Amino acid sequence: MAYEIDGKSFESDEEGYLIDLSAWNEQLADLIAKDEEIDMTDEHWEVVNFLREYYNEYQIAPAVRVLVKAIKKKFGKDKGSNKYLYELFPYGPAKQACKIAGLPKPTGCV
C-alpha cells in the first residue's frame, strides 16, 4: 500500500501506517485522515502534534491517560476525557491518531 501526493508515493503497511516515519508532513496527515473518514479540526491537530512531540522524546506514543491529561490542560476539563478522544478518533485515539501522526501502531494487548 502507499499514499500518493503530487505523483510522489509514500509507502505504508497493510493497515495504512507509514513505513518511513520521517516522510510525514501535514499534507500527508490530511490524506491519511481522509482515508480514515476524519475531518481534521484544531482539536485533531492538537492531538496529532502532541503525539509527535511525545514520540520524538520517548520513541513511543503516549499512554491514553497521558494524552487525556495533555488535552485537558490545553482545552479544559470537559474535553479531557477518553470519551472525547474517541469522539475525535472513533477507532481509538492510540491507533487511529498514531496512524494520522505518521507513527507506528502500538502493539501488544492494547
Add this chain to the structure above:
Amino acid sequence: MAKAPTFDIPAFREDLANPAMVEGAMDHSQPFVAKPEHQEDLGFPGELVENWEQKAVEKLGDLLGKNKALRVYLDSCVKCGACTDKCHYYIGTGDPKNMPVARQDLLRSLYRRHFTLAGKIAPGLVGARDMDKEMLDDWYKYFHQCSQCRRCSVFCPYGIDTAEISMAARDIMDHIGVGQKYSNEILAKVHKIGNNLGLPKPALIDTMEGLEEDVLEDDGVAVRFPVDVQGADVLLVTPSADFFAEPHVDGLIGYAKVFHQAGINWTVSSYASEAANFAMFIGSYEQMHKVAARIRQAALDLGVKRVIFGECGHAWRVAYSFLNSLAGPWDFLDPKYPVPQHILEVTHDLIQRGAINLDPSANDDMTLTFHDSCNVARGSGMGNMEGGQFIIPREVIKASVNKFVEMDPATTCEKTFCCGGGGGLLTDDLMELRVKGALPRMEALKDVVDNNGVTHMAAICAICKSQFSKVMPYYGFPMDMIVSVHQLVSDAIQLGTKE
C-alpha cells in the same frame, strides 16, 4: 477504519442450541503474515522454505518426539461430537471448520498419513492426507481462529487439548517460514525492549511518575510507582498494557495502592517490563524460555525477595504452571512466599488478615459481574485451595463492591467463554473473528444486564480488557463497561487508615 463494519454482527440467539452451520463462513479470515524481518528476529526462516511440505512433516515428527501428550491427543479422538458446539468461534461464525474436532483434524490428517500404519497403507480410509498448499492455507486460517482457550477440552471425554494442537500447528508453520505478524513482531519487541508495547525505560519512568502525580492529586496520598529500585522486596511483573491502556492502568493504580497500604516495598523492572509471554501462543518452547528468562534476570539483578504477577491471563498460566521449569530454580527468593504469586492472592490475603480497609460503598454506583479469563480458569490455580482461581477474584470483588451478580454458570468458572481475542488473535486484522467470537459472552452479559441491572464487568486479563472495550460497542454496550478488578480495589481502599 472508522467506517461501518464490512461484516454482519451476530444477533443474540433466542435458542442457545447448536448454531446453524454455514460452510466456509470464515474461509476469508486470516491474520497478516509475518514479514521476513519479524520471522528472522525469532530465528525462523523469513519466508516459505524450499521443500516445505517435507519440512512440515519433519517438524511434526520432532514435536511428537518431545511432546507425548500431542501424540495422545492426535490418536485418541473418537469423533463423539461432544466438543462441536463448545467453541465460541463456532457459535459466533457457524463455520464447521471451527468445530474443535474439525480444527484438530487439520493436523490429525497429516499425522495419520506419516505417523500411523493405517495412514501409510490406506490413507483414503482413515482421513490421512499429505501436506499441500490447500492444507497449509487451511492451517493458517483456522489455527488462527482458535484462541487456545481450552473450553472444548473441558467437555471432551478424553481430555483432548485443542490448544496444544493449535500451538503445534503454529510452531510448524513458523518453522517453514509462515508466521503470524502480530505475535512474532511483538516477541521481537520483548527481546529488544523488554515489553510487548515497545515501551522504552524513559517512557516507562515518565508514565509511572505521571501516575504518582495523578494519585496524589486525586487522593492526596503520595503512593509510589517505583521503577528499577535496587533491593526492593517485590518485583511486580505486569502486562505492559497496564502502563498504557484503559481500563488496565486503573488496575495498576490499584496494585500500587495495595502495596502502599500494606507497606510492601516494590518495584517494576524496565528490563522485564512485561508479564505476557506470547511464545505460548506460537507454541515455541525456546521463545517461551527466552521471554521468561528476562524475569529471572531482573529478579536477580534487583535482588528482590518475591515475584508478583499483575492481572494477565496467559502470563499467569505460564507463571503458575511453567515458571519453575522455564526459568527456575527460584531458590534465591524468600521461601515464605509462593513463587510466583498473583496480585489477587496478595490482596486477598491482606483483606483476610484485616491489613487493608475497603469501603465497598465507594463503588455503589456500579453493579458488577465477573468474566473468568480462560487461561486463569483452565490453565492455573490460585491460593492454597481447590478452585482458588474462581474464589479469590470473586472474594476480592465482593470486598470492594456491594452489588455483585454471577452470569449463567454454563459460561463461568471452568466453563467460561473466551473473550474472543485470546491466544494471539487480539489484532485488528481479525476484527470480524473477534466480534463474532465474543457472542456467547455478550449473550451471558446481556442476560444479567437486562435482568439484574449489571452495569460493569470486571476481568483479570489485559487481553480480555482490550478485547471487550473494543467489541462491546458492536453489541450495544459502552466500552467503559469493562473494568479491572484492582480498579474496584483502588476505588474502595481506604488509604491512610492502617499506617
